[in-house]
Amino acid sequence: MAQNSTDQFFKSTVLGHPSGLFVLFFTEMWERFSYYGMRSLLVLFLTASLFDEGWGWPREHAMALFGSYVGLVYLSTMMGGYFADKIIGFRYAVLVGALLMTLGHASMAIETPWSIYLGLGLLVIGNGFFKPNMTSIISEMYKDRPEKKDGAYTIFYMGVNAGAFIGIILCGYLGEQVGWSLGFGLAGVFMLFGLIQFWLAQNIFGKIGLKPVKNDANSIEAQDTDKRVxxxxxxxxxxxxxxxxxxxxxxxxxxxxxxxxxxxxxxxxxxxxxxxxxxxxxxxxxxxxxxxxxxYSSITRDKLIAVAFFALLSVFFWAIFEQSPGTLTIFANDYTDRSLDGASANIFRIVNTCLVVVPLGIISWVLILLFKQTFAKYKWANLVLSLSFIIVWGIAIWMLVNQFNSENLEIPASWFASLNSLFIITLAPLFSKWWESKYNPSANVKYGIGMFLLGLGMACVAFGAAGIEPGAKTASVSIIWLILVYLFHTMGELCISPVGLSYVSKLVPARMIAFMFGVWYLAVAIGMKGAGVFGENVDKIADENGISYFFWLLTIVSVAVGVISIVFQPIIKKLMHGVR
CATH class of the missing domain: 1.10.287 (Helix Hairpins)
Known part of the structure; x- marks a missing residue:
């Protein structure tokens, strides 16, 4: 075997993949637990009354801060990616990012104005170091096994969504039902567990992700024959x-x-x-x-224009999709009947128990498989991971017992946001089969379908809110409308989110990948900030025309962008020069 071959990582495998993949799996799972757990509470905390120990902000102010926070999170990935590529390497970038995010969550748990702003700043910078470099380590690990890479990313993103799902449910429950500090603090605790586990097990990655060494003969620039600019x-x-x-x-x-x-x-x-x-x-x-x-040459220019077109569409997608932790969570909190009793309460208790216990059970099984392969060499990393699971199981069981013992059950407003991750885990295999079949649509059609599904979700909540009078601050709309929103939005996300980055890698020359990924993440960041800008105007629109009117506007925008995507298909197909 060649000295530089990555086949060495396949000597110790779990489910047919290197044990190192599952170290990344659990590290990313706890990071997503912390990120989504905190994010599900932020707007609720800012808008909660002083009586409820929140800040009592107007929704406009909360959405303005939220939009800038999530926008900066994606902008920071360009900075983190640069430092990792040029200076400190992927591995130390992950460690720096995890440490900064741990400190950020701890700061937010203090709940004073300075600590909240400091915490958000640390989370932004930490995410920039962490987010782009985990997938880079996977890419290097599978460099000599490209046929296994799709499966690796599938497993990895299952960890992403499992962490998001459990984080929203547990942090949301603690934050809303017990105290905001506990919700913010719990997010930080599991980020710390992820950091320690990664640090103790990092030797499993060999030399991958260490400080970069210049090698002109093998550099991307040396291998790329396209015109340099x-x-x-x-x-x-x-x-x-x-x-x-x-x-x-x-x-x-x-x-x-x-x-x-x-x-x-x-x-x-x-x-x-x-x-x-x-x-x-x-x-x-x-x-x-x-x-x-x-x-650039005409072919390269055409392909770059195609990428820029999809990036522009993505701005609108994320601006509407990311209403989830903002206006949709506000809608769940203030306008949705979340109180259950009798048979409906029992049904929710049983369903919620299954939703929590089954994923945790499956992940715990994967954990045991990892122990069998790595416990001898990485005992302390495995013990830290075990402790984290004992704690999360304890909190989950405590929450479920409380829900079973409560006479009048109220669904936490943040709970609905967890449905996105649940639907992704459930539906992703079906969409993957679709993309691999002979009925696999073109990129433009995928974007069009995704935007139509996004609009359909917004139409559901707009229809459900039709009876709410202009200016009303509370209502009791059925929970079914929010469930439908997250179902259709997740289906839309599965049509759009995986497609974009794939086309950047396929259409862009190798040495320009970093620049165009930067353009792509800039588009996502603009979309995230756009979500905040939309949310800032929800009260103005709701007071004049009703909150249903606000969601109908987002429906119209979604459908219009979907139509544009499909109409431009012949032009974009020509610009892509045969790339599918």
């Missing part, structure tokens, strides 16, 4: 200006809203200063992007 001085200056404007805006916009204009870096530009700043940044970005496209 380095960034010139004026282009770098332009990038600096638009990055500075963008970062200032994404931080200043919520600060201006929350402080009622007292804090406004762009105040010298007038009342529309924030809008002028971000439109200027976007304008400069488009100028640079178009100019650089003109510098």
């Amino acid at each position: 380095p960034f010139t001085t004026w282009q770098l200056i332009l990038i600096f200006i638009m990055v500075a404007l963008g970062l200032l805006w994404i931080i200043n916009a919520p600060a201006t809203t929350i402080s009622d204009g007292a804090i406004n870096v762009f105040g010298f530009l007038g009342e529309q200063g924030n809008n002028i700043a971000i439109l200027t940044a976007l304008g400069l970005f488009l100028v640079l992007l178009v100019y650089r496209f003109t510098q």
Whole structure:
């Protein structure tokens, strides 16, 4: 076997994959547990009354902060990816990110204004180091076994969704039913477990992810024969200006809203200063992007334009899809009848018990398989992992017993957000079979179907909210509408989310992958911030026309973008030059 071969990782396997994959699986699971667990509580905490120990913010202020937070989370991945690639390596980037996120969750548990803002800042930076580099380690581990890579990513993303699902249920329950600090703190506890487990077991990855060493003969640049177009001085200056404007805006916009204009870096530009700043940044970005496209060969340029088209569609998708932790959670909290009794309460208790116990049971079984392979060499990592599962099982059983013993059961508002992960785990294999069949649609049609499903979900909640009068602050809409929203939105996500990054890797020349991934994550970040901007206006629209009108507007936007995607199919197909 060749000295540099990654076949060495297959000497110790679990379910036919390297044991190292499952170290990453559990590390990522606890990170997603913490991220989604905290995120499910953020808007609820900010808008909860002082009587309920929240901050009593208007929804507009909460959504402004939330939008900037999730937008910065995705922007930070470009920074983390750069540091990992050029300076510290994937492995230490993961450790730095996990440590910063642990400190961020601990800071949020204190619940003072300075600690919440500090915590969010640490979470943003930590996520930037962590998120892009876990998948990079997997890619390196399977470099000589490409036929196994799809299965590896499937297993990995099961861990992602399992962590998100359990995190939302447990952190949400503790935060809403016991105390916000416990919900935020629990997220930090399991991030810490993930950090320690990864640190103690990191030797299982051999030399993968260590500090990068330059090797010109094997570099991507050396292997790529396409025309090189380095960034010139004026282009770098332009990038600096638009990055500075963008970062200032994404931080200043919520600060201006929350402080009622007292804090406004762009105040010298007038009342529309924030809008002028971000439109200027976007304008400069488009100028640079178009100019650089003109510098490449015609085939490369065509493929880059196709990627940019899908990135633009993704902005709208994420802006509407990410209403989940914002306006949809507010709708669940204030406008949905979550009180159950009698037979309906018993049905929920049984269903919820199955939803919690079955995934935890399956993951615990995988944990036992990992122990059999790695306990001798990585005893302490396995003991930390065992302790984390004992704690999570304890909290889960305690929660379920409480729900069975309560006479009047109330579903936590955050619980509905967990349905997204549940539906992904359930439906992903079906969609995967569809994509592998002869009926596999083109990229444009997939995007179109995804946007139509997104619109259908919003139409469900809009229809369910039809009886809510303009200006109403509470209502008792059936929970079925929210369940349908998450079902259709998850199906839409399965059509769009995996497709985008796949086409970046297929259409973009190897040495430009990093730049175009940056463009892609910028589009996602804009979409995330757009979700906050939509949410900021929910009360204005609801007071004038009713909250149903707000969701109908999102339905129309979704369907319109879906139509555009399908109409442009012949043009984009030509630009892709045979890539499917």
